[in-house]
Amino acid sequence: MPVTLYHNIVSAPCRAVMMCAKTIGLDLEEKPVDLLAGEQMKPEFLAMNPCHCVPTIDDDGFIMWESRAINIYLNDKYSSTPEKLYPKDPKKRARINMMLQYDLTTYTPAIVGYVAPILFAKKEPDDETKKKLADQLEIFNNMLEGKNFVAGNELSLADFSLGGATGMMAIVGYDVSGYKNIVAWRDRMVALPGVKDIQERMMEAVAARNESS
Template sequence: MDFYYLPGSAPCRAVQMTAAAVGVELNLKLTNLMAGEHLKPEFIKINPQHCIPTLVDGDFSLWESRAIMGYLVEKYGKDDSLYPKEPRKRALVNQRLYFDHGTLYQRFADFVYPQVFAKQPADPEKEKKMLDALEFLDKFLEGGKYVAGDSLTIADLSILATISSFDVAKIDLSKYANVSSWYARLRKDAPGAAINQAGIEEFAKYFAK
């Protein structure tokens, strides 16, 4: 399977961890967005939305990291533990994935990326919204080891990639005890943890510029 990606991207790292969890080897296709490689006709033919991550499995193309993660588990997973089929368990995993996509990661990007890529000053209102999202996550983790139930799921892998980016951006996680303990454990024990670590080291280079 071809996987078009950037190693520093949290959504890309989440997919790579999922692939590691189900034992699938990805044929990595480094895609330089700054050089416009995602706008080349051959890539647009694969993905007209021209975004990464993008997975190509035979004659099937798929983008949006959380959709790719679900696909990998359903097609290649040995069981459904990472993405349960039971309706309520799956609904909870989906809710956490949507929370990551639309709230946690989005608010991080809204606050951090303008500072890093456009050299804009920090926006206090956007910072507050981002920290509110961390409070929500801390609440989700109350009394549990994982973000969506009592076992590891793709929601953990997606949110781990996001929280790793918070860490690189020097967002203080120590105020969120449940998030901090979950992050300390998963950054070492999650499938593909070493891949995630290598990716966040690449992401950190943007902050050194």
């Protein structure tokens, strides 16, 4: 049976899982969840995931949520070369884990804080929110100096999480051209199989939502 992914394409963590699956050659059975309509609060979804969040996967009855944990699991179980994206070397893995935690605690919140008011409330983010994002983009740009990917010169699981978050800025047309390392890394990510398609699907979903609202 295929792995079922409950997702919303606008969600950065959902797209991180989709990118990981594409990279390891895993086909997913996608089941969209309309968060604005409250589908995640339906009894059948809560019975599966009491945290009522996406992404959630069902792997033949094995249920998981939280995108970073999902990607580690999918890579461990389904990749023919799992160490390529998540090496066993303690220092290499530590760098990947560090970037995953940076994304979770700092980078993604800064982006969501900026994008959410525009996307959902049609209002401009406040000055503090703008500064927080600009500061994080400067920090992340510096982190990427001399690297091809976020944890070194090889693609890793951390790139999917930070890539999903970075992609959200396209929703509101945020200009990242001043951050040359981010732009170069983003272009490498978009060149990966299926990633451009995932990003385009996100933009189409946002456009459709805007037309109907």
